[in-house]
Amino acid sequence: MGTGEYAAYEPARTPLPADGRPLSMDEVSDLFHEFLAAVARPKRTDREGRDLTERLRAHLGSAPRDQPVIKAAYPSYDLPNVHLALERWFAAEGRAYELIGMTGAEHRGDFTLGEILESADRYDRFVLGAVDYAHLPVSPDEELACVSVGFYLGQEGEERFAVLLRGPADEYGRNKVEIEVLAREKEFADRLLAEIDTLMREHNIFRGQILSFEGSEFGEGLGPFRFHRRPALTRDEIVLPSGLLERVERQVVGVARRRERLRAAGQHLRRGLLLYGPPGTGKTHTIRYLLSHLSEFTVVVLAGTSIGAIGPACALARMLQPALVILEDCDLIAEARDYGGGEQPLLFQVLNEMDGLGDDADVAFLLTTNRADLLEPALVQRPGRVDLAVEIPLPDAEGRARLLHLYGSSLGLGKEITDEVVARTEGTTASFTKELVRRAVLISAEREADRTDAEDLRTAADELLSDRDHLTRRLLGVRPSGQDADGEEGADEEEDVEWLSAEGE
Structure with a gap:
């Protein structure tokens, strides 16, 4: 406690008996109450100009604790949307605001606005301070400083009100975004919050974007998010057996392009x-x-154990449809239990959420797995998902x-070296071929040659097919001879979502 931080302690106002008689119980009670008040609310010398209650009273024209508080909550990832919606709302003609901050031992905690006002008034636990900001992405190339703790002292015509915006703070037990409106009339606060909701839907920063989410470090729900640039691939860059890509396109792209025709025919x-x-x-x-x-689809990507946040992801997809939900490496959660400690595997939770969207939702689910044998029992039990x-x-x-x-264009x-390499690489993957070409180019660069020739490709093939590169082949998806796909125990195709910005596989 620094010198000058608190004023000198003032003597108790309850006088001690002059005649030396013992104190009565009432007098002891009064003295003890004054002692507790002095400890809980020491008189500050630096309080002038920082009284939160007085600042709100001056703006509102009445005691803030006498006015109703209306609250709205949003998912933790929606802080940029809430921040921008408030800015757009106040930008309308006839509206103005002043932004102030507050500080205190628990200003990021789970106190309600009513509790903050009471603590500020009675115990000096909250005083005026700097506005808190969080820098969050709003596109693949842009970040925005969003208010994470701040009061908007607003005015619309004759109406004066205050809006407290607080973003998530998982370390303090807050896993959501909250707006609390302090206004004379409940109807005004309800209207403000309804208009904020409308602005968020109309200008949602996630619409048409590709997003990946992590699971929350401190609990359930979606954690930090990341934007990804949309890939630009042509059909010539996809090497699959004849007719296979067409089947995939019809299921995902074809339905999207013919959605109105399908709806008119009553099809899901x-x-x-x-x-x-x-x-x-x-x-x-x-x-x-x-x-x-x-390009018009909002894409939500969950991989591995973050698939446990499928509920919030589906809610986001439903709001921003048309949408695509990508669930990578579903085999990792085929036998994992839900976070509530129940008996239901996470995969069943995924299937339940898919079913809960309704047939008319323009949402496509794309699941990938290296182990179809682990998924098949659950998919058979829940037909139609x-x-x-x-x-x-x-x-x-x-x-x-x-x-x-493709990779060595x-x-x-x-033709001769191509046929030779093709014959030697039976049973290998696209990832293997990509690494083979890269290694051949590296070998030619090491010998400072002007170009990569057939001998460089042979040398690269010799290395990758040698016994000492057995593990390398496994990591590139090549299975040992005689082992089928369901017995594969090698590395997953991707462990995260870096593939979104990659150029090839």
Whole structure:
């Protein structure tokens, strides 16, 4: 406690008996009450100009504790939307505001506005301070300083009111965004909050974007989010068996393009697609291609254990439809239990949320897995959630030749070396071919050659197919001879969502 922070202690106002008689119980009680008040609310010398209650009283024209408080809560990821909606609301003609901050031992905690006002008035626990901001992404290339704790002292015509905006603070037990409106009339506060909701829907920063979410570190729900640039892939960059890509496109892109015709015929728009197959065969590359052709779709990506936040993700998709929900590596949660400690696997929770959207929701679910055998029992028990399952197989000879020319388009590979490498790489993946070409270019660079030739490609193939690179092949999705896909225990195709900004697989 620094010198001068508190004024000298004032003697108790209850006088002690002059005749030396013992204190009565009432007198003891009065003295003890004054002692507690002095401890709980020491007189501050630096309080002048920082009294939160007096500042609100001066703005509102009456005691803030005498006015009703109306509250609205939003998901933690919506802080940028709430912040921008408030700015747009106040920007309308006839409205103005002053933004002030507050500070205190628990100003980021779970106190309600009413409790804050009482604590500020009785105990000096909250005083005027700096506005708190959080820098959050609002696009792949832009961040915005959003108010995370601040009072908007607003005015609309003759109406004076205050709005407290507080963002999430998981470490303090706050996993949501809250607005609390202090106004003379409840009807005014209700109207303000309704208009904020409308502005959030109309100008939602997530609409048409690709987002990935992490699970919350401190509890249930969606945690930090990240924007991703939309890929730009052409059909020539997708190497799959004949007819397979067309089936996938019809299920996802075709329904989107013909939604009005389907609705008019009473057909459902909600659909589910499962892409399965060994790691490295092209599942995520296929997803990137689909995203290139769904520019109007909002895309929500959950991977691995963050799939447990499927409920909030579906709510976001429902609000911003048309939307695509991508669930990567679903096999990781096929046998995991829900966060509530119950007996239901997370996969069943995913299927329940899919069903809860309703048939008319223009939302597509795209699931990927390396282990279809783990998902099949749950999918069979809940028919209709996934309408189409497509295997992305290992590339055949024609596919491996196309992959060589795709990844080595600048190398000018001849037919002889292409046929030789294709014959030697049976059972390998697209990821293997991509690494093979990269390593060949590296070998030519190490010998300072002007171009990569056939011998460089042979050397790269020798290295990758050698016994010492056995683990490397596994990491590139190549299975040991004789092992089927369901027995694969190698690394997953992707462990996170970095693939969204990658150029190939």
